[in-house]
Amino acid sequence: MHGQKKTDKSEAVKEKERKQKEAKLKEYRDGMAQIATRREAKLLDWDTMGVISDVLRVNPDVYTLWNLRKEIILLLLSDDSNNEEPVKLGENELRLTESCLKINPKSYGAWHHRKWILENCPGLDLKIELALCTKYLKLDSRNFHCWDYRRFVVSMLDLSPEEELSYTLVKIEEDFSNYSSWHYRSKLLPLIHGDPTGQKPIEEEIHLQELDLVQNAAFTDPNDSSAWYYLRWLVGELQPKLDVILAFVSREDKKLFVGFNRNASLDRVRIECSAASRWRTVESFEDGSLWFADLNDVSMDELVVNVSLQSHEKSISLTEKEGFFWQASPQFDPTISEKMKAVLEEQLDSCNQLLDLEPDTKWPLLTSVVFMKAIDSYAYRDDIMKRLESLKKCDRYRINYYNDLMNKYLIEARLLNSPADGSSSLANLNLESLHHSQYLSPAVDIDLSHNRLGKSLPKIVHAVSCKHLNLDSNCLKSLKNLPRLSKLESISLADNEFDSLDDLLSDLDGFTSLSRLFFRSWCEVVLVSHVAFAFAM
Structure with missing residues (x-):
C-alpha cells in the first residue's frame, strides 16, 4: 500500500494475533452478557458503568452501551445521595471517550457521547476541548467528526468567527485538499463579510480574494475535488436561482392544464379559475410541472386563468378562437447580469488555461461545462457536448451521469427551436x-x-x-x-x-x-x- 512492499507475516506472529483477537472477543462477549444481566436486574449503578467502560474500550461502536451509559449518568446526576460532582463525572466520561477515540478516531458513538457530556455536565473546561480538537486535526485534518465537534465547542465558547476563519486558512495552506476547511470557510465568510446588498454571499472585495485563493489551490492540484467544490460555491451563490415560470395553459375537452418550467407545489404557486376545481398533478405527486383540474362548465367560449408565482402574477385569457391555448418561450436557465457574466467568463478562461496544460482533467472539464451552461448554453452547445464526451472517457464511473446531462442539454436545445x-x-x-x-x-x-x-x-x-x-x-x-x-x-x-x-x-x-x-x-x-x-x- 502507498508504494510499500507487503511482507508476509510469520506463522508465530499470525498465531499471536489470532490469540489476541480471541481474547478480545471473549472479553467482549463476557462483558455484554454481564451488562445484559445487570440491566435486566435494574442494577444501573457504578459497577455497571465500570463493565460498560471495559467493553467500550474493546469496541467503541456499540450505540446501545453509550445510550445505557447516558441513562445511568442521568440517574446519578439526579440522585441526591450521589457524591460525585457533575464536573468530575464529566471529566471521567471525556477521558473514556478519548481512550475510545484512540481505538477508532471516527467513532460516531464516542463523538456523540462527548458532545452530550458537554451539554449535560456544566462547568467543564471548554478551552481544553478546543485544544484537543486542534491536536486531533493535526493528526487527521479530514476527520469530519472532529470538525463538527469543534464547531459545537466554538459555539459554546462563543468565539468570534474571525478566529475560526483564520484557523481554516492555516489548515488550507497546510493541505489544499482539506474539504472540511473549505466547507467551514463557506459557513464563516457570510457571517463576517456578508454582502450588504444581499445579492452575493460575501462582499465583492473578499469574494475576489477568495477566487484568487481557490484558483491557486485548483492550479496546484487540478485533480483534487475540494477546491473545485468551493469554487462552484463561490460562483454558484452569485448566480440567480431559476424561478418557477408559467410555461403554458391549455384546455383539452373537460380539463384545464397548466404547465411550469420546473416542478412546483401549490405552496409556491396559486392557480385560480372560476370554472375549474381541485388542482392536481398528472403524476399524482404533491408537486409537479404539469397541473390539471376538471372544468365545471365545458360550454364556455372563454376561460380566464390567474397564476400567482413568487416572482410575478400572470393572467391568461383562453378563447375558442385561439384554440384554448397559450404558451411562453421555454426557459431552462436563469437570466444573469452582465457583471455576473463577466465573472463567469473569467473563471471559464481560467479553466480553459488549465485544460490547455492538462486536457483530460475531470474537475476543470466539469466546472467549465457548468460555467458555459450558465453563460449561454446555446452558443456553447458544441463545446459542452465535446467536454461531456471527454468526461465520459476520463471518469468512467459516472458515464450515466454525463449521458443524462447530455440528454438534458440536447432536449433543451431542441425544445427552444x-x-x-x-x-x-x-x-x-x-x-x-x-x-x-x-x-x-x-x-x-x-x-x-x-x-x-x-x-x-x-x-x-x-x-x-x-x-x-x-x-x-x-x-x-x-x-x-x-x-x-x-x-x-x-x-x-x-x-x-x-x-x-x-x-x-x-x-x-x-x-x-x-x-x-x-x-x-x-x-x-x-x-x-x-x-x-x-x-x-
Whole structure:
C-alpha cells in the first residue's frame, strides 16, 4: 500500500494475533452478557458503568452501551445521595471517550457521547476541548467528526468567527485538499463579510480574494475535488436561482392544464379559475410541472386563468378562437447580469488555461461545462457536448451521469427551436432519459423515434394532447410502462425488440382511443412489416 512492499507475516506472529483477537472477543462477549444481566436486574449503578467502560474500550461502536451509559449518568446526576460532582463525572466520561477515540478516531458513538457530556455536565473546561480538537486535526485534518465537534465547542465558547476563519486558512495552506476547511470557510465568510446588498454571499472585495485563493489551490492540484467544490460555491451563490415560470395553459375537452418550467407545489404557486376545481398533478405527486383540474362548465367560449408565482402574477385569457391555448418561450436557465457574466467568463478562461496544460482533467472539464451552461448554453452547445464526451472517457464511473446531462442539454436545445404547429420532435438524439417532458403536453404529434427511452416511458404521461406517437427504433422490449394516454389514436413501433406480437397487444390493452398501430419486428413465427392494425372499438 502507498508504494510499500507487503511482507508476509510469520506463522508465530499470525498465531499471536489470532490469540489476541480471541481474547478480545471473549472479553467482549463476557462483558455484554454481564451488562445484559445487570440491566435486566435494574442494577444501573457504578459497577455497571465500570463493565460498560471495559467493553467500550474493546469496541467503541456499540450505540446501545453509550445510550445505557447516558441513562445511568442521568440517574446519578439526579440522585441526591450521589457524591460525585457533575464536573468530575464529566471529566471521567471525556477521558473514556478519548481512550475510545484512540481505538477508532471516527467513532460516531464516542463523538456523540462527548458532545452530550458537554451539554449535560456544566462547568467543564471548554478551552481544553478546543485544544484537543486542534491536536486531533493535526493528526487527521479530514476527520469530519472532529470538525463538527469543534464547531459545537466554538459555539459554546462563543468565539468570534474571525478566529475560526483564520484557523481554516492555516489548515488550507497546510493541505489544499482539506474539504472540511473549505466547507467551514463557506459557513464563516457570510457571517463576517456578508454582502450588504444581499445579492452575493460575501462582499465583492473578499469574494475576489477568495477566487484568487481557490484558483491557486485548483492550479496546484487540478485533480483534487475540494477546491473545485468551493469554487462552484463561490460562483454558484452569485448566480440567480431559476424561478418557477408559467410555461403554458391549455384546455383539452373537460380539463384545464397548466404547465411550469420546473416542478412546483401549490405552496409556491396559486392557480385560480372560476370554472375549474381541485388542482392536481398528472403524476399524482404533491408537486409537479404539469397541473390539471376538471372544468365545471365545458360550454364556455372563454376561460380566464390567474397564476400567482413568487416572482410575478400572470393572467391568461383562453378563447375558442385561439384554440384554448397559450404558451411562453421555454426557459431552462436563469437570466444573469452582465457583471455576473463577466465573472463567469473569467473563471471559464481560467479553466480553459488549465485544460490547455492538462486536457483530460475531470474537475476543470466539469466546472467549465457548468460555467458555459450558465453563460449561454446555446452558443456553447458544441463545446459542452465535446467536454461531456471527454468526461465520459476520463471518469468512467459516472458515464450515466454525463449521458443524462447530455440528454438534458440536447432536449433543451431542441425544445427552444420547436415549431408552434402542434408537433414536437425529439427524434434522432440517442436519448436514454426524457427531461422537460411537460413541454410535450400541448403537442398532438410527438416523434420520439431513434432513441433508447425504454426506462423513460412513464414520463410520457405528460403528453396529454398526443394523438399520434412515434416510438420507432427505441430498443423497446415492452410497453408495460407506457402511460394510458386518453387521446392517443395511433402509435408507431417499428424496429423495436418485442418478443411477440401477443405480448405487445396485451401491453396496449386499455388504450381505448387507439385505432392504428404501426409495427415491424421479428417475432418467433412471422415477420410483420409496416402493417396497420384496426382495433375494435
